[in-house]
Amino acid sequence: xxxxxxxxxDQKVYEKLVEAxxxxxxxxxxxxxxxxxxxxxxxxxxxxxxxxxxxxxxxxASIKRVPIYIASLAQxxxxxxxxxxxxxxxxxxxxxxxxxxxxxHVDPLRPLTIKKRDTLPGISRASDQIxxxxxxxxxAVIHSPHESDWMIAVMKYLSECDRAFxxxxxxxxxxxxPLHRNFLSLESPSQLN
Numbered sequence: 001x002x003x004x005x006x007x008x009x010d011q012k013v014y015e016k017l018v019e020a021x022x023x024x025x026x027x028x029x030x031x032x033x034x035x036x037x038x039x040x041x042x043x044x045x046x047x048x049x050x051x052x053x054x055x056x057x058x059x060x061a062s063i064k065r066v067p068i069y070i071a072s073l074a075q076x077x078x079x080x081x082x083x084x085x086x087x088x089x090x091x092x093x094x095x096x097x098x099x100x101x102x103x104x105h106v107d108p109l110r111p112l113t114i115k116k117r118d119t120l121p122g123i124s125r126a127s128d129q130i131x132x133x134x135x136x137x138x139x140a141v142i143h144s145p146h147e148s149d150w151m152i153a154v155m156k157y158l159s160e161c162d163r164a165f166x167x168x169x170x171x172x173x174x175x176x177x178p179l180h181r182n183f184l185s186l187e188s189p190s191q192l193n
Contacts, residue, residue, distance in 0.1 A: 005104045007083055016097060020149035024156045027131060028141040036060035038110070038161060041134050042153050043127065044144035046119075051126035052147035054093065055139075056114040058158055086151075093117065095148035112154055 008014055030039060036059060043053040083102030087094050090112045120126040127143065134141050144153035 006086075007102045007104055008100070013097060013101065016149075017152055020145055020152040021156055023145040024149070024153040025143040026140065026157050026160060027143055028135065028139075029157075029161070030140050031138050033161065038140065038158060039138065040140040040142055040154055040157060041130065042142040042144055042150045043130050044147035044149060044153070045123045046147050049121075049123060051120045051123055051130070052150075053116075053118045053120060053126075053130060054114045054150055055116040056112060056154075058110040058112050058154065060108060060110055090151055094151070097148060098151070110158060112151060 006017070008017075038058045040057065041053060041055045043051050045051055083104040086098055086101040086103060089103055093114050120129070131141060140157050142153045142157050144150050
């Protein structure tokens with residue numbers, strides 16, 4: 001199963017991550033998965049009664065066209081190591097509240113890329129329109145609780161894809177790994193999950 005382990009120095013950021021993960025709604029999954037690529041549309045409301053839509057993809061990282069299945073920066077359980085800043089995992093559009101978040105472990109490594117970003121007026125009508133626009137496309141449609149939680153929503157979708165369609169190489173690594181079987185394991189100074 002895919003995993004991500006992050007570290008934050010702020011308990012409130014940790015709580016926002018957990019809440020965003022739990023409140024994400026996956027409206028539509030891809031009808032046909034393409035090996036090594038997961039296309040998505042993720043949308044959420046702003047504080048100004050608008051909806052922000054992001055269209056993008058997660059792509060299996062590779063070196064010379066060979067997939068990278070495991071990206072681990074530390075032995076499981078270690079907390080005193082430097083991680084990858086979230087800004088390097090998601091090249092653009094990192095919400096202010098998540099800046100400074102560090103990824104300690106991610107399995108598999110799938111950087112997120114946004115190729116289109118739109119702001120639409122309203123919330124409920126925009127949501128209905130987005131669902132209609134993409135219902136016949138081979139793309140996941142994901143509703144995040146707030147537009148700034150888009151990356152957490154996408155990670156939840158990727159987790160569900162991997163549970164439904166596990167990769168044999170990744171499964172072989174997972175069986176031999178002492179890491180937790182949870183998708184989202186978050187660390188803060190006072191708490192290790």
